[in-house]
């Protein structure tokens with residue numbers, strides 16, 4: 001299923017918050033406003049993280065999701081609480097979309113004890129099984145076989161959940177991707193494999209490393225594929241709403257090429273543009289294909305949002321990010337005992353793998 005790119009608008013005009021009919025992909029105005037609120041929260045959070053990195057509060061690797069918010073909001077919103085999400089290292093906003101608090105994500109970025117992974121994971125390793133967010137994985141493509149494993153578990157226990165597995169475009173050339181898709185296909189597992197196709201793996205354009213189109217990558221395994229414009233969050237939401245229903249209904253795995261664009265460099269150490277992509281391209285994409293501006297303009301045009309409403313939403317998003325920054329900064333560093341936590345695994349009397357004598361498996 002191919003979706004066309006969204007009509008571009010200039011936006012910014014105030015309108016009445018009580019507007020006329022709004023029927024974009026069958027999404028209600030209330031839900032559209034919620035998606036805008038979510039995306040603004042992710043955008044302001046990432047900008048705050050960028051700022052914190054620049055003043056040395058965050059160290060090590062840090063990959064921002066700015067520009068790709070539509071993928072996190074649109075693909076995760078249709079899921080239920082008990083569904084699973086797993087992703088690569090560009091994971092801050094997916095963690096928040098699945099229910100991790102911005103405070104716990106920011107504290108993790110700061111390497112603090114109150115971080116979602118106790119300060120030991122950092123930017124690439126957000127993990128919270130209580131909301132079924134299964135990471136944050138630094139090895140390109142490493143999460144794909146894990147997703148197949150989670151989907152196998154769901155089917156084995158005859159449960160009704162689905163797993164959404166995000167990956168970057170570079171992951172589809174990893175061996176594990178192909179093994180994992182094949183197994184998911186033959187066992188008809190409830191998995192949706194999602195490529196957040198921002199066109200580049202670090203400085204390498206996808207077209208330079210693949211002679212075939214992204215949507216063809218799952219065809220050797222018989223997995224139905226589709227493509228959606230990730231900068232149009234309403235189209236993305238509607239597409240995933242339908243896919244999740246099909247997969248939950250026993251339809252087997254799906255593969256989706258979500259077209260998006262990375263507005264920043266690959267990580268905090270890279271420039272926004274370089275020899276691999278032009279300034280003009282970055283300018284065009286960031287100005288004309290910003291998922292937040294596109295949805296804002298839809299809502300303005302339908303009269304469901306005005307400038308004042310937008311500013312209120314934005315202030316709220318900035319306050320959330322600021323609070324996360326301040327709490328993270330005030331949070332203690334992990335104590336020396338953290339060195340020994342999550343190191344040893346044991347089998348408990350119920351035959352389950354457990355850590356630190358807590359009698360629970362990280363996977364339940």
Ligand SMILES: Cc1ncc(C[n+]2csc(CCOP(=O)(O)OP(=O)(O)O)c2C)c(N)n1
Pocket residue numbers: 090138139140167168169170171198200201202262266
């Ligand atoms: C197996 C493996 N090889 C190489 C790397 C180094 N590396 C880190 S990110 C990256 C590019 C990945 O690009 P993509 O999958 O498109 O994700 P994006 O950064 O665009 O979100 C590479 C090659 C790695 N982490 N893992």
Ligand SMILES: [Mg+2]
Pocket residue numbers: 168169170196197198199200201202
């Ligand atoms: Mg990429």
